[in-house]
Amino acid sequence: MTAFSTSEAIASNPLPPSDSRQRVSQFLQTLQDRICNGLEKIDGGATFQEDKWEREEGGGGRSRVIREGNLFEQGGVNFSEVWGSDLPPSILVQRPEAAGHRFYATGTSMVLHPRNPYIPTVHLNYRYFEAGPVWWFGGGIDLTPYYPFAEDAAHFHKTLKQACDRHHSEYYPTFKLWCDEYFYLKHRGETRGVGGIFFDYQDGQGVLYRGPDGQGHAAKHSQQVGTVRERTWEDLFAFVQDCGNAFLPAYVPIAEGRQGTAYGDRERNFQLYRRGRYVEFNLVYDRGTIFGLQTNGRTESILMSLPPLVRWEYGYTPEPNTPEAELYERFLKPQDWANWVPTA
Amino acid sequence: MTAFSTSEAIASNPLPPSDSRQRVSQFLQTLQDRICNGLEKIDGGATFQEDKWEREEGGGGRSRVIREGNLFEQGGVNFSEVWGSDLPPSILVQRPEAAGHRFYATGTSMVLHPRNPYIPTVHLNYRYFEAGPVWWFGGGIDLTPYYPFAEDAAHFHKTLKQACDRHHSEYYPTFKLWCDEYFYLKHRGETRGVGGIFFDYQDGQGVLYRGPDGQGHAAKHSQQVGTVRERTWEDLFAFVQDCGNAFLPAYVPIAEGRQGTAYGDRERNFQLYRRGRYVEFNLVYDRGTIFGLQTNGRTESILMSLPPLVRWEYGYTPEPNTPEAELYERFLKPQDWANWVPTA
Numbered sequence: 001m002t003a004f005s006t007s008e009a010i011a012s013n014p015l016p017p018s019d020s021r022q023r024v025s026q027f028l029q030t031l032q033d034r035i036c037n038g039l040e041k042i043d044g045g046a047t048f049q050e051d052k053w054e055r056e057e058g059g060g061g062r063s064r065v066i067r068e069g070n071l072f073e074q075g076g077v078n079f080s081e082v083w084g085s086d087l088p089p090s091i092l093v094q095r096p097e098a099a100g101h102r103f104y105a106t107g108t109s110m111v112l113h114p115r116n117p118y119i120p121t122v123h124l125n126y127r128y129f130e131a132g133p134v135w136w137f138g139g140g141i142d143l144t145p146y147y148p149f150a151e152d153a154a155h156f157h158k159t160l161k162q163a164c165d166r167h168h169s170e171y172y173p174t175f176k177l178w179c180d181e182y183f184y185l186k187h188r189g190e191t192r193g194v195g196g197i198f199f200d201y202q203d204g205q206g207v208l209y210r211g212p213d214g215q216g217h218a219a220k221h222s223q224q225v226g227t228v229r230e231r232t233w234e235d236l237f238a239f240v241q242d243c244g245n246a247f248l249p250a251y252v253p254i255a256e257g258r259q260g261t262a263y264g265d266r267e268r269n270f271q272l273y274r275r276g277r278y279v280e281f282n283l284v285y286d287r288g289t290i291f292g293l294q295t296n297g298r299t300e301s302i303l304m305s306l307p308p309l310v311r312w313e314y315g316y317t318p319e320p321n322t323p324e325a326e327l328y329e330r331f332l333k334p335q336d337w338a339n340w341v342p343t344a
Numbered sequence: 345m346t347a348f349s350t351s352e353a354i355a356s357n358p359l360p361p362s363d364s365r366q367r368v369s370q371f372l373q374t375l376q377d378r379i380c381n382g383l384e385k386i387d388g389g390a391t392f393q394e395d396k397w398e399r400e401e402g403g404g405g406r407s408r409v410i411r412e413g414n415l416f417e418q419g420g421v422n423f424s425e426v427w428g429s430d431l432p433p434s435i436l437v438q439r440p441e442a443a444g445h446r447f448y449a450t451g452t453s454m455v456l457h458p459r460n461p462y463i464p465t466v467h468l469n470y471r472y473f474e475a476g477p478v479w480w481f482g483g484g485i486d487l488t489p490y491y492p493f494a495e496d497a498a499h500f501h502k503t504l505k506q507a508c509d510r511h512h513s514e515y516y517p518t519f520k521l522w523c524d525e526y527f528y529l530k531h532r533g534e535t536r537g538v539g540g541i542f543f544d545y546q547d548g549q550g551v552l553y554r555g556p557d558g559q560g561h562a563a564k565h566s567q568q569v570g571t572v573r574e575r576t577w578e579d580l581f582a583f584v585q586d587c588g589n590a591f592l593p594a595y596v597p598i599a600e601g602r603q604g605t606a607y608g609d610r611e612r613n614f615q616l617y618r619r620g621r622y623v624e625f626n627l628v629y630d631r632g633t634i635f636g637l638q639t640n641g642r643t644e645s646i647l648m649s650l651p652p653l654v655r656w657e658y659g660y661t662p663e664p665n666t667p668e669a670e671l672y673e674r675f676l677k678p679q680d681w682a683n684w685v686p687t688a
Contacts, residue, residue, distance in 0.1 A: 186637070187643045187646075284627050293531040299532060302531075306620070308656055309616075309653070313652065315644050
């Protein structure tokens with residue numbers, strides 16, 4: 001490749017293959033299937049119920065929910081594929097080239113609320129957009145524990161890092177940072193959990209990080225991220241597939257490992273209280289949720305991410321030297337979990 | 345009064361008295377005291393606990409919470425009085441004359457979550473602003489029943505209408521409409537409850553209604569509202585005092601009347617489910633909550649409005665011909681409650 005063609009590739013987005021939409025959509029549906037199968041297996045009680053739905057303006061989806069299982073109090077795994085004439089202004093600001101073009105968007109998203117407070121809540125979302133001359137991949141996965149187990153956070157991050165490292169050494173550190181910054185509750189001064197990876201607007205161009213997201217504490221990190229060589233559509237699709245496929249190995253061992261741990265009212269109450277933070281994040285900050293609600297999204301599918309039972313308590317603070325306090329002090333702040341080593 | 349001085353009074357905001365801040369603040373603190381006393385009396389079990397707090401940028405408040413009472417599962421009544429150098433942009437859009445001036449704001453707000461599902465949740469907020477050449481009053485009160493009792497909705501609205509009618513015949517119809525439009529969940533196609541009254545930016549000028557609020561279904565009503573003669577600061581302060589004082593007579597008879605009604609799991613589950621709508625409204629739409637969270641408000645006081653226990657359920661719809669269905673069909677849509685008459 002000559003220097004000329006390299007700089008041209010950076011300046012203009014390489015074309016996707018002619019069957020790009022079909023391939024991504026197919027992958028995301030298969031991912032939904034495989035995730036649901038894997039989760040039913042570890043639950044051992046309930047199964048997913050599916051609702052197929054159509055969107056008036058074009059497209060539709062299949063929403064799947066598992067309820068009152070052995071392991072999962074509630075979990076939702078959604079696939080959707082939609083198209084229309086105008087992307088929302090919030091996206092056009094980031095991708096002005098898409099203005100005036102019809103768009104296509106497909107994605108798979110998931111939130112799981114386990115019953116046992118020792119098992120973390122987990123969220124996953126991978127998505128793909130095309131609009132006129134532009135296309136991009138986005139998504140991520142993040143873990144929200146209620147009780148502090150460093151080995152769980154480390155396992156989760158190490159698994160994601162392995163998937164990322166197969167594609168580019170800059171991916172994990174950049175997208176881990178982005179995740180910490182995006183899933184941040186400014187009004188609480190807390191991360192949502194121990195994070196994971198998050199990325200958006202990944203196309204053939206060399207810019208990895210499109211933040212900061214305006215969620216508060218991003219500015220100090222903005223020096224740390226850079227650009228990489230240009231990437232093809234195939235590079236990025238392969239990366240997203242690896243990320244999606246990393247979910248079960250990242251989460252299942254944690255869920256299975258904690259499933260048998262006995263708990264009482266104290267742990268259950270703390271779990272219900274902490275679930276309130278999930279609601280606060282999704283309704284106050286999450287751009288996908290807010291956009292979906294304020295436009296013509298399918299409300300029940302969007303709000304499937306909310307926990308089945310939640311508690312708020314005025315003025316709660318954890319007692320010092322308890323597991324609950326350790327969660328606040330160590331797990332609700334960004335940490336380098338991928339390099340965590342057990343202390344002897 | 346000559347025609348000249350009348351039109352001048354409409355064009356420019358009449359001055360408040362020199363002790364305006366002190367008088368409003370005093371009234372709002374007394375209102376907080378009287379409301380708390382009245383609620384403790386009907387609860388008969390728990391009492392309000394107070395937290396005094398100061399705001400770094402200027403001012404402070406006193407937050408009071410009642411918990412695990414006989415009647416109230418949780419209730420919060422806040423008073424605050426704050427000042428600073430810049431009003432937020434969202435307010436400056438409505439009051440550009442305030443730009444570049446220091447502001448003063450004081451308010452009393454309240455949300456009550458009763459335990460018995462037959463007793464409605466209720467919200468009240470009255471506030472006063474000054475900034476440079478402008479001042480205004482805002483606020484309102486609205487009722488959110490879980491079970492449909494037309495006589496309760498009618499009593500609430502008739503009591504508010506009486507308070508309004510003592511000041512201007514246009515107040516109740518205009519502010520009732522504004523309330524229906526503001527407390528509207530677009531993504532659910534539901535009002536939050538049976539409404540009440542809501543108003544904002546009430547100053548000496550003749551414009552009553554500053555909406556629509558962009559919450560969806562306001563446009564069709566925008567013809568119905570007009571202007572009134574100019575009003576003095578004293579007129580409006582007297583009106584707001586009457587509104588505040590109308591709370592106990594509007595709500596206490598409803599709470600006392602339903603307190604003894606027995607309920608079971610069905611009613612409790614429906615109450616917890618419907619409380620989810622309260623959370624959705626406050627976190628997705630309520631400008632005060634969102635602004636408070638995204639700036640430097642006292643989070644615990646702002647989120648005191650959230651219910652102590654909440655349930656979400658994917659795909660819930662009430663069974664036909666049940667009280668729950670009647671709530672949706674008749675009570676979560678604007679109705680002319682003030683003119684309701686019992687059918688023989």
